[in-house]
Amino acid sequence: MNVENFLVEPTKDVKSNDTLDKEAFLNLLITQLKNQDPLQPMDDQEFIAQIAQFSTLESVQNVYSGVNQLKAIDLIGKSISANSSSGDDTISGIVQGIRVDKGNAYIIVNGIDIPIDNVITVAPSE
Numbered sequence: 866m867n868v869e870n871f872l873v874e875p876t877k878d879v880k881s882n883d884t885l886d887k888e889a890f891l892n893l894l895i896t897q898l899k900n901q902d903p904l905q906p907m908d909d910q911e912f913i914a915q916i917a918q919f920s921t922l923e924s925v926q927n928v929y930s931g932v933n934q935l936k937a938i939d940l941i942g943k944s945i946s947a948n949s950s951s952g953d954d955t956i957s958g959i960v961q962g963i964r965v966d967k968g969n970a971y972i973i974v975n976g977i978d979i980p981i982d983n984v985i986t987v988a989p990s991e
Contacts, residue, residue, distance in 0.1 A: 890918075890919050890922060891919065894915055926968070927968075930968040930969070933969070933970040933982070934963070934965055934970045936970070936981055937963040937965075937970040937971070937972050937981045938963060940960040940963075940972050940981075940984070940987060941960050941961075941962060941963065941972075942959065942960065943959070943987055943988065943989055944958070944960075944987070944988045945957065945958070945959075945960055945972070945974060945984050945985075945986065945987050945988075946984075946985045946986045947972075947974070947979045947983045947984045947985055948979075948983045948985065949977075949983070950978075950979065950980060950983070955985070956974055956975065956977060956979060957974075958974040959974065960972045960973065960974055961973045961974065961975075964978055969981075972984070
């Protein structure tokens with residue numbers, strides 16, 4: 866079996882983080898199944914283990930998303946400082962609300978959506 870069998874054409878922009886999301890995991894599994902040797906197919910136990918890993922990954926992502934949403938709700942009415950989405954400057958102000966988009970939590974400060982992970986400091990509002 867040669868390396869060309871495992872080359873996959875990218876279908877969209879690659880994210881700049883080092884995590885393996887569920888879409889990448891499924892693409893990897895599908896590629897593995899498409900390129901397996903028909904005379905030596907994937908072992909059933911190995912396949913079940915990979916599906917279990919996928920299920921665990923999805924569960925962890927759901928928990929992480931829920932925790933971030935709760936953190937965002939807890940910040941409503943508090944004074945925060947956060948890096949802007951571009952990372953070029955710092956935004957400070959009172960959290961006016963939150964927005965959830967595709968499982969990602971954003972706080973709204975001065976009409977700007979800021980990812981919850983960009984928050985640097987939190988203080989009670991005066």
